Amino acid sequence: MSDGREERKEQEERRRWEEERKNPDRHQDERDRDWEREGERERLDSLAADAEVRAESGRRTRRSFLVAAAAAAGGYGFYRWIDRSPGDQLIPRPLRKTLDFNAKVARGVFDERGLAPTYPVSKSMELRTNGNYGLKMDLVPESYRLQIVGVENATRFPQYVDDVTAWEYKYAVKKEPGPVEHDTKVAPKNEAKVDPNSDAGAGEGPMMQGGPASTMFGGSGEKKEETKLPPAFEKALADLKKSQGNKRPRGQEEAGMSDNTLDPGTPGLLLTMDDVTTLPHHELVTEFKCIEGWSQVVHWGGYRLADLIAKYPPARGADGSLPKYVYMETPDGDYYCGFSLQACKHPQSLLATEMAGRPLTQWHGAPIRLHMPIKYGYKQIKRIGLIAYTDMQPDDYWTKLGYDWYAGL
Amino acid sequence: MGAQMPEDPENPMDGSGPVEPVRPIVEPSAEGVEAVTEALPVAKKAVAADVVSVGPAPVPVLAPAPVMVATEPEARVPAAATIRLEKKHPLAIRWMHWVNFPVLFTMIWSGLLIYWNDSDNAYQHPHAVYRVGVGSLTLARMFPPWFWKAINAPYRVTEGLGYHFFFMWLFAINGILYVSYLLISGEWRVLVPERTSVQDAIQVTLVDLHLRKGLPPQKKYNGAQRIAYSAVILMGLGSLVTGLSIYKPTQVHWITSLLGGYEMARWEHFWLTMGFCAFFVVHVVQVALAGWNNFRSMVSGYEIVRATKATLEEERSAR
Numbered sequence: 001m002s003d004g005r006e007e008r009k010e011q012e013e014r015r016r017w018e019e020e021r022k023n024p025d026r027h028q029d030e031r032d033r034d035w036e037r038e039g040e041r042e043r044l045d046s047l048a049a050d051a052e053v054r055a056e057s058g059r060r061t062r063r064s065f066l067v068a069a070a071a072a073a074g075g076y077g078f079y080r081w082i083d084r085s086p087g088d089q090l091i092p093r094p095l096r097k098t099l100d101f102n103a104k105v106a107r108g109v110f111d112e113r114g115l116a117p118t119y120p121v122s123k124s125m126e127l128r129t130n131g132n133y134g135l136k137m138d139l140v141p142e143s144y145r146l147q148i149v150g151v152e153n154a155t156r157f158p159q160y161v162d163d164v165t166a167w168e169y170k171y172a173v174k175k176e177p178g179p180v181e182h183d184t185k186v187a188p189k190n191e192a193k194v195d196p197n198s199d200a201g202a203g204e205g206p207m208m209q210g211g212p213a214s215t216m217f218g219g220s221g222e223k224k225e226e227t228k229l230p231p232a233f234e235k236a237l238a239d240l241k242k243s244q245g246n247k248r249p250r251g252q253e254e255a256g257m258s259d260n261t262l263d264p265g266t267p268g269l270l271l272t273m274d275d276v277t278t279l280p281h282h283e284l285v286t287e288f289k290c291i292e293g294w295s296q297v298v299h300w301g302g303y304r305l306a307d308l309i310a311k312y313p314p315a316r317g318a319d320g321s322l323p324k325y326v327y328m329e330t331p332d333g334d335y336y337c338g339f340s341l342q343a344c345k346h347p348q349s350l351l352a353t354e355m356a357g358r359p360l361t362q363w364h365g366a367p368i369r370l371h372m373p374i375k376y377g378y379k380q381i382k383r384i385g386l387i388a389y390t391d392m393q394p395d396d397y398w399t400k401l402g403y404d405w406y407a408g409l
Numbered sequence: 410m411g412a413q414m415p416e417d418p419e420n421p422m423d424g425s426g427p428v429e430p431v432r433p434i435v436e437p438s439a440e441g442v443e444a445v446t447e448a449l450p451v452a453k454k455a456v457a458a459d460v461v462s463v464g465p466a467p468v469p470v471l472a473p474a475p476v477m478v479a480t481e482p483e484a485r486v487p488a489a490a491t492i493r494l495e496k497k498h499p500l501a502i503r504w505m506h507w508v509n510f511p512v513l514f515t516m517i518w519s520g521l522l523i524y525w526n527d528s529d530n531a532y533q534h535p536h537a538v539y540r541v542g543v544g545s546l547t548l549a550r551m552f553p554p555w556f557w558k559a560i561n562a563p564y565r566v567t568e569g570l571g572y573h574f575f576f577m578w579l580f581a582i583n584g585i586l587y588v589s590y591l592l593i594s595g596e597w598r599v600l601v602p603e604r605t606s607v608q609d610a611i612q613v614t615l616v617d618l619h620l621r622k623g624l625p626p627q628k629k630y631n632g633a634q635r636i637a638y639s640a641v642i643l644m645g646l647g648s649l650v651t652g653l654s655i656y657k658p659t660q661v662h663w664i665t666s667l668l669g670g671y672e673m674a675r676w677e678h679f680w681l682t683m684g685f686c687a688f689f690v691v692h693v694v695q696v697a698l699a700g701w702n703n704f705r706s707m708v709s710g711y712e713i714v715r716a717t718k719a720t721l722e723e724e725r726s727a728r
Contacts, residue, residue: 006723010626013626014605014625014626017623017625017626046489046490046491049489049490049491050490050491050492052490053490053492053493053494053713054492054713056494057494057705057709057711057713060494060709060710060711061705061708061709061711063709064708064709064710065708065709068507068708071507075511079511079515082572082575090567091567091568091571092571094575095568095571095572095574095575096571098571098574098575098578099570099571099574102574106657106660109660110657110660110661112660114657114659114660114661114662115659115662116658116659116662117662117665117666287658287671289658289671291526291566291570292526292527292566293523293524293526293527293536293538293675294527294536295671295672373659374659374660401567402566402567402568402571403567403570404570404574408657408659408660409657409658409659409660
């Protein structure tokens with residue numbers, strides 16, 4: 001094959017072609033005619049043989065298309081199986097299982113040890129507000145305590161109480177409406193659009209009227225119909241509320257109540273802001289990434305979660321092992337997140353008290369929110385009321401609505 | 410890009426029609442045989458002999474015939490077919506090609522469900538990444554609201570994420586198998602562009618647009634096909650790499666940084682997808698133009714070609 005003949009033939013062919021290109025019509029036509037004449041000569045002789053070739057082709061074609069049809073049916077069946085599988089936290093089970101599998105692979109390969117790139121402060125910008133679950137009203141700062149549950153030898157700390165759930169947070173109607181949402185990169189458009197969060201949590205926006213709270217989860221945006229309950233039922237509800245000390249019911253948002261909400265009588269620590277702010281202060285400029293698809297470089301200031309964990313370490317199990325998970329929720333229990341203990345010990349996981357060089361605003365989660373660049377934004381919970389060590393994978397607000405629990409970046 | 414067929418080997422003789430009419434009509438009678446032998450004195454001796462052997466009664470007239478037949482075979486070579494079956498696409502290539510089609514479709518569809526989430530929405534945050542524009546000048550943003558409505562994308566993000574992160578495995582595994590097969594089997598030789606491919610591709614494109622005549626000589630693929638098919642494989646690799654850099658931008662931040670950062674990686678991922686869509690449109694049009702013989706070969710593996718055409722095996726084996 002590798003002798004010069006082949007190459008010469010090719011060159012000849014190419015030369016002929018290039019020549020033809022200069023005189024396209026004449027040569028092309030000649031060649032066509034030649035072949036037709038040749039064909040005519042062989043025509044009668046070869047018909048039977050040609051028919052045999054065609055028959056062979058037909059046999060192969062039929063067989064192949066049968067296999068192809070079976071494969072296509074199988075593929076469609078596979079898709080239907082996924083699509084029709086019973087749901088696991090709002091997505092078909094095979095998809096949920098794959099998300100969990102992907103998390104396992106990611107943990108195995110990366111071990112959550114990578115450090116997020118940092119940027120100069122000049123590149124940072126004000127973070128969008130997006131989602132106000134657990135932030136509907138202002139929290140009275142003096143009433144803030146950080147509950148910590150599952151601490152080793154908790155009774156040795158002066159902040160120990162027998163029942164952390166008995167602590168009463170005080171709320172106030174918002175003094176400031178907060179930023180009306182607009183794009184930070186291009187000028188807002190003139191035509192007014194319905195902005196689900198334009199009330200900044202004052203409770204007057206379309207979201208509070210039953211519209212979608214965020215694009216992160218569906219909702220048709222239609223008004224919910226107000227159902228009038230029978231008087232006897234209403235009375236029973238009022239009695240129940242009274243028996244619970246007239247406290248606001250927990251888990252009032254779309255995903256409902258968390259399975260990990262503490263039972264009354266849970267002992268733990270009640271930390272004041274001073275307990276947190278005495279930890280070493282850190283600043284970070286990282287890129288915040290929302291699963292919606294947008295990202296912003298943000299300047300954060302605060303305290304390492306790892307330092308807090310070191311100061312208030314988790315209680316070990318009977319076999320001397322550390323609990324695997326950490327659970328956090330807002331004081332009203334409306335928003336909640338679960339993490340691995342390792343993710344919380346990541347050096348860039350920050351209990352943020354400042355953003356863009358200023359104290360955190362209420363609508364960004366004052367007094368303390370989480371900054372965790374190894375996770376999507378929906379894990380970076382605002383207004384942390386509780387940090388609990390646990391051995392079971394904790395509930396997570398957006399996981400309940402179909403998102404990945406791991407959410408690792 | 411579909412195969413460019415300068416001639417149609419399945420119908421080498423225009424209007425040859427079905428086989429039957431040209432076959433001599435023979436009847437098992439003495440007159441019939443005689444007529445045939447006279448009409449086709451040289452070529453059809455064998456037919457006459459056949460008829461005799463199966464005929465209902467031996468006829469004295471034909472007594473000398475066996476002698477003639479006995480002497481003929483040396484002079485008469487059995488008729489050769491003017492066409493043959495060329496094994497064009499190996500089984501593995503065909504499977505991986507067709508598996509890739511629904512998988513890539515699912516990736517694009519689920520990607521759109523995800524991407525809707527960052528479209529210009531009620532938040533008045535027009536997405537910063539997926540647009541046509543330079544600097545602060547934006548010509549267009551993808552896509553208009555009617556498009557999202559038409560594909561039923563709104564509020565199906567979790568579904569999109571679930572499918573995207575399921576089918577990414579199939580896309581990656583299929584792609585890796587495909588490239589491995591190309592390398593191991595030597596099939597890459599018919600696919601990778603050659604020295605003359607660019608020039609050929611320009612010519613092929615001009616011919617396709619009816620601006621010029623005369624296709625360059627081609628083997629399995631012409632220059633345009635070589636470039637397009639190789640490019641689409643590289644695009645697949647690009648989608649995997651940009652996808653990973655978006656999926657784990659902290660853990661693989663060095664890749665993300667090499668790609669120009671997180672937003673840039675998203676931009677690249679998006680435009681690669683647009684590239685797949687463009688490839689798909691051109692590919693399907695070209696396949697439709699190239700015809701059934703070419704399309705069938707992607708399913709059955711075989712194409713009907715002129716018997717005199719050089720075999721592809723030479724191209725596949727190393728020069």
